[in-house]
Amino acid sequence: MQKVWFMPAKAEEGEQALDDKVSKLFGEAEGFIEEDDFVSLKIHFGEKNNTGHVKPGYLKKLVEEIKGHKGKPFFTDTNTLYKGERSNSIDHLNQAYEHDFNPENLGCPVIIADGLLSKNYSQVEIPGEHFDRVNVANDILHSDALIGVSHMTGHPAACMGASVKNIGMGCASRSGKQQQHADVNPSVDWDQCQECGQCIEWCPVGAIEMIEGKGAKIDQEVCYGCAECVATCQFGAIQVSWGGTSKALQEKMAEYALGALQDKRDKSLFFNFLIHVTEGCDCYNTAQSRVIEDIGILMSKDPVALDEASADLMNERTDSQFLNELYAENDLDYKLQLEHAQSIGLGSREYDLIEP
Ligand code: SF4
Numbered sequence: 001m002q003k004v005w006f007m008p009a010k011a012e013e014g015e016q017a018l019d020d021k022v023s024k025l026f027g028e029a030e031g032f033i034e035e036d037d038f039v040s041l042k043i044h045f046g047e048k049n050n051t052g053h054v055k056p057g058y059l060k061k062l063v064e065e066i067k068g069h070k071g072k073p074f075f076t077d078t079n080t081l082y083k084g085e086r087s088n089s090i091d092h093l094n095q096a097y098e099h100d101f102n103p104e105n106l107g108c109p110v111i112i113a114d115g116l117l118s119k120n121y122s123q124v125e126i127p128g129e130h131f132d133r134v135n136v137a138n139d140i141l142h143s144d145a146l147i148g149v150s151h152m153t154g155h156p157a158a159c160m161g162a163s164v165k166n167i168g169m170g171c172a173s174r175s176g177k178q179q180q181h182a183d184v185n186p187s188v189d190w191d192q193c194q195e196c197g198q199c200i201e202w203c204p205v206g207a208i209e210m211i212e213g214k215g216a217k218i219d220q221e222v223c224y225g226c227a228e229c230v231a232t233c234q235f236g237a238i239q240v241s242w243g244g245t246s247k248a249l250q251e252k253m254a255e256y257a258l259g260a261l262q263d264k265r266d267k268s269l270f271f272n273f274l275i276h277v278t279e280g281c282d283c284y285n286t287a288q289s290r291v292i293e294d295i296g297i298l299m300s301k302d303p304v305a306l307d308e309a310s311a312d313l314m315n316e317r318t319d320s321q322f323l324n325e326l327y328a329e330n331d332l333d334y335k336l337q338l339e340h341a342q343s344i345g346l347g348s349r350e351y352d353l354i355e356p
């Protein structure tokens with residue numbers, strides 16, 4: 001049985017009230033931050049025009065609390081696989097600042113953990129079923145403690161986006177994101193290819209050759225789907241594959257989360273915000289309306305128990321399998337990620353809900 005703390009909350013209470021609640025919850029989990037610890041606050045800053053993401057105003061006291069323990073907090077995320085406002089560190093930082101995640105407002109730095117073009121990662125060995133090693137962003141890997149701050153959303157492929165997804169997908173390099181999203185290898189669109197040769201330089205197994213006058217060509221027999229070339233091509237010529245099943249995607253997310261947390265099992269904490277829950281994730285570049293009344297903020301040291309408890313609360317409030325019904329047309333089931341997460345040792349689905 002893992003402890004999950006819960007405080008009812010609504011956005012209408014205002015940012016200061018929610019900031020107080022986060023601080024109160026954090027008080028229940030004290031004791032895992034030590035002097036000089038680098039503390040990653042792993043969050044999604046929200047794509048341009050997205051309004052559902054967790055607001056910086058909810059997290060100011062949390063930063064102060066970490067500093068009070070003499071930790072060194074920083075907000076962080078990794079670059080996206082898709083082309084948008086967060087697919088390289090410069091655009092990503094600018095977007096974070098635009099949503100008021102900046103040192104002046106929050107009192108701590110913002111660091112994009114996988115580097116300018118998502119090449120700053122290391123391979124972590126895991127006992128997974130899909131992977132025996134995963135590509136985790138170095139600045140998250142090298143931090144001493146991690147606090148996941150997740151906005152609960154639906155997701156058209158994963159069904160649920162909460163802590164497991166925030167850590168699994170969100171701590172991965174772009175190549176790691178590609179590995180989670182697809183079971184097939186990338187291919188080159190010759191109409192877009194500028195024949196610059198960068199992808200050939202970066203491919204670790206020499207799977208790419210240049211066909212003069214046409215473009216780069218990937219040998220599918222040699223390619224093992226690492227997606228370095230997708231991350232490298234600045235012309236959008238190497239197409240991202242989105243071909244995997246929801247089950248595989250969810251299981252792979254859980255395995256990546258296992259890798260990201262491997263050396264931080266006693267040094268991590270997770271918050272889920274069931275505030276302005278939206279049908280799609282915070283990568284949507286639109287203002288989405290909420291699909292369920294605000295429920296509150298949950299916190300746990302176990303991301304699996306936390307996601308289970310969060311989904312259960314939504315199910316109870318609606319007397320339904322809420323997220324599954326949201327994506328009934330796609331026949332999705334959010335429980336797949338939790339089942340797999342538990343089976344590989346990421347956490348437990350059993351929890352005690354505690355209202356402090
Ligand atoms: S990096 Fe992109 S543009 Fe350059 S050769 Fe490769 S596919 Fe073509």
Ligand code: SF4
Pocket residue numbers: 185186202203204205206207208218222223224225226227228229230
């Ligand atoms: S996915 Fe990896 S192995 Fe395959 S062509 Fe691209 S860089 Fe090479």
